[in-house]
Amino acid sequence: MPRLDANHPVAAVLTGLLDRFRVEREIPPLAPDERLDGKLALVTGGASGLGFATSVDLARRGARVLLADRREPERARDRAVALGVPPDRIEPMQVDLSDLDDVDRLAADLARQGARIDRLVLNAAIVPTVARTTPQGLDEMFVVNYLSSFALVTRLLENGALPRDRRPGDVPRVVVVSSEAHRWSQGVPPVRLDAPRDGSPRRVLAWYGTYKLMLTTFAWELARRTQVDGSPRVSVLALCPGAMRTGIARELPAPLRVPLDGLMRLFFQDPFVADEPVLHLACSRALEGRTAVYLHRMAVKQVDPRAADEGAARALWERSEAVLAAWQEPVSPPAGSPSREAPSSAGRSAVRG
Template structure:
């Protein structure tokens, strides 16, 4: 007989070893999710704020964009397709009194696309108050990018490293606008907005069940099948959690960095599932997974909430702040991954500068 304290969640461990277990785990999360989400009040505005959202043309990214624009923000939609049609969708759904929107092309599967987009933003004088790194993929099998890297690894992790570092280097994310540690609040210009810029990674609880980071094969391509797809996804999210925690420490007092797992969301992220599984999977997600508009609430909260001003390194799972996995909080692993990602990008011809060093965390 099973111990009384063991529940369905325990029976599914390691719950992200396959798509079926991940789906059931998502349903369990949804059923147990009784607390209201962290969310801005309906009347809280983001007028004057400029936010970049990746993967903004569909699903969760589109819902995040609509909510931000509805609150008065100017959103830069970074996406591979759907331009300009998707901007019309945002304007229509955001309604009257909304902010503004523009779109730029971005393909995280191509590092050169990141360089072009950041250069374009810098040349146009764009100053971002927040970045939401939402884009991600769950391919059905291993695929090699033009850079010789695993596509899931590149899109879900390494491309975000390059994107954030370049935005910082080029000053598109301006550090600490008058709100650096040690500033005298009474000496600030009351007419200026002194909130720190924010970087928000859309992450996943699957990072907890990922195997330890194997630095000996970081970024190297190996064949894997759909049976391993969710496990590989979790591995990329562990990398993102570990790197973002290190980033938060390095930019403390200059830029706030947070991560969030929105829980089980009814999007098309599983669009590469086998055709025989799609009807059942689609029905299950529709019945049990949350609507993207609801899932977007804690993400928009991390972008704009004044209640967390001064905080950094928060990890939000659905409705509450909690610790990320111990691996992701390991300072030595974070430093090692930081250096390894720099070397890997340099090997692809995208060497990074040193302008991101600093902050109180170092």
């Protein structure tokens, strides 16, 4: 009998449905006094779906939330206020994560304003069904789902808006919204990280898994690079929220999207329920002093061994820096060169391995 490819949309939906029943809760709900009063949070892709629910629920736990999104973050703030969130707890921030100049601008603005981020939730992602090119000539899905997170975190660490000088117990947390799809991934592209992507709807979930694997590998390397004598200066945590009813499949062709929307409405979780692991990673006292913890819904799991591989993670970090450096200081590759990745700009990085 032919096996269904794990990256086929039907297999992905069935897996999401089954996980609702087979992943059992291991962690108790947060206590009411596990709060973030006086803390500053930044949520990417905060205007809809999981990002919106997370922004609202972080604000309800006392945080001041910078809700960053590309379209009308002000309207998202109004919707949050309509849900009872005090207006001064949500600050809309316009950012297009597909534009690396805009990511740089956001990081620079935050540093100029003296922001010190306590919780950074890397949530934004897209599932595009055609390959689109960013202002820097890169693939949009590669940039939104992976490279913008790498760029944002490294910039914020370099400029101090993500501080690394806090006492243990008060270190900032980076919460990475990954997906179990990172396990089904075919792996990091061996030749070019920024290779032109086959944009067909049939392949989009395979790329989605690839970028989630890259994001999780980056997160575990960040966790290693931000430890001093075994003690985290930044706590790096990741999760898969499980299948949710959100707009993430909005670009799929109607024959796939319409039945998927029906299934989502019937069986997938509301983002205000599915955000529980995000809230847990952001607020739980039990995670003080911990780093590199991964939750699948409310159960602790190991990440895929490829994401925990130190050699692969170092290489990915250097290759990511090289893609950023190639965009910042354009180099003409020799004729016929298969790669735009420039030699590593390791000397630039303030985040050492």
